[in-house]
Amino acid sequence: MRIEGKEYRTIWYEDNVVKIIDQTKLPHQFIIKDLKTVKDAINAIKIMEVRGAPLIGATAAYGMVLAVQENNSSEFIKKSGEELIKSRPTAINLKWAVDRMMKKLSGINSDQILNVALTEAKEICDEDEKFCKNIGINGLKIIEEIYNKKKDTVNILTHCNAGWLATINWGTATSPIYHAHKKGIPVHVWVDETRPRNQGANLTSYELNEEEIPNTIIADNTGGILMQRNEIDICMVGTDRTLSTGDVCNKIGTYLKALAAHDNNVPFYVALPSSTIDWDIKDFKDIPIEERDPEELSHIVGLDENNDLKKILIYPKQSKVLNLAFDVTPAKYVTGLITEKGICKASPDALKKIFR
Numbered sequence: 001m002r003i004e005g006k007e008y009r010t011i012w013y014e015d016n017v018v019k020i021i022d023q024t025k026l027p028h029q030f031i032i033k034d035l036k037t038v039k040d041a042i043n044a045i046k047i048m049e050v051r052g053a054p055l056i057g058a059t060a061a062y063g064m065v066l067a068v069q070e071n072n073s074s075e076f077i078k079k080s081g082e083e084l085i086k087s088r089p090t091a092i093n094l095k096w097a098v099d100r101m102m103k104k105l106s107g108i109n110s111d112q113i114l115n116v117a118l119t120e121a122k123e124i125c126d127e128d129e130k131f132c133k134n135i136g137i138n139g140l141k142i143i144e145e146i147y148n149k150k151k152d153t154v155n156i157l158t159h160c161n162a163g164w165l166a167t168i169n170w171g172t173a174t175s176p177i178y179h180a181h182k183k184g185i186p187v188h189v190w191v192d193e194t195r196p197r198n199q200g201a202n203l204t205s206y207e208l209n210e211e212e213i214p215n216t217i218i219a220d221n222t223g224g225i226l227m228q229r230n231e232i233d234i235c236m237v238g239t240d241r242t243l244s245t246g247d248v249c250n251k252i253g254t255y256l257k258a259l260a261a262h263d264n265n266v267p268f269y270v271a272l273p274s275s276t277i278d279w280d281i282k283d284f285k286d287i288p289i290e291e292r293d294p295e296e297l298s299h300i301v302g303l304d305e306n307n308d309l310k311k312i313l314i315y316p317k318q319s320k321v322l323n324l325a326f327d328v329t330p331a332k333y334v335t336g337l338i339t340e341k342g343i344c345k346a347s348p349d350a351l352k353k354i355f356r
């Protein structure tokens, strides 16, 4: 997708290093960073220089490439995979990507192993791009249907960043929006700010601006009143882990949006590639929910008067802070799942039918 008119992917391999766009500096600074070791990849995932379920999966895959490049003994590769999986707990894509890489690398000779790792990591990225594009083609039908009835701008609410920055390209929840815009359907996006890290305001709005899609940032609690005023036609969000039951784990605050949507008869869709499905866990209470540094809540990063990035304290120094990063929206509040294979109900039978 475009940044200042130039096409980018979010991660690529060049001259023996992995290149990423440092998302902690966006929207104020556009910096391409080199990851040289598997430790660099683990750190980039932990501190969220890369984030979003499919992209952290892809970074884990390239992290395995860097591990192989550093030391291709099977002990080192295995240990690196285990550490990559632990770097963030909630998005299933991390484990999915490491398991896929480990399977591919097992039994490969040392003179071929780097090439095999590189080919598989690139395949994971190519596949994600293709799946996200298909999610867009499938989700476009829903937006088109609303437009054909309404014959006016379609207002879409999204939470967090399930955009191209969270994937390799296109995004999940944003892909239908980009496809609708390219087709000439007038769309406007309500962008939840998404405290505490502001992925909506910092990343989703930035992406949409680059693609010239009208959007408005709102505080996280604004969605409810907009739905009551009929100013939201549809909600579209991403997911970090979707259970085979249809329950959806996504950025903290998604659940409350789904409840408001349910109360106001606003369709609530979740977009996902199959790499985000957890076929094992059956009870959503067993999903590991990441608890992050309280500083992400108590402090905020922005530009100071000299245009330098600065972090400042915004809460009382003594206050206790809890920073849970994800919540779960039960399947009963999800109108449908938009996947690379088509749209289905958020139910075990529908998911099984479409994927197995």
Ligand SMILES: CSC[C@@H](O)[C@@H](O)C(=O)COP(=O)(O)O
Binding pocket: 051, 052, 053, 054, 091, 159, 160, 161, 162, 163, 166, 167, 171, 172, 173, 199, 237, 238, 239, 240, 250, 251, 325
């Ligand atoms: C297209 S990815 C969907 C999700 O990964 C996204 O909605 C999200 O919650 C990202 O969380 P983050 O903590 O920024 O990694």
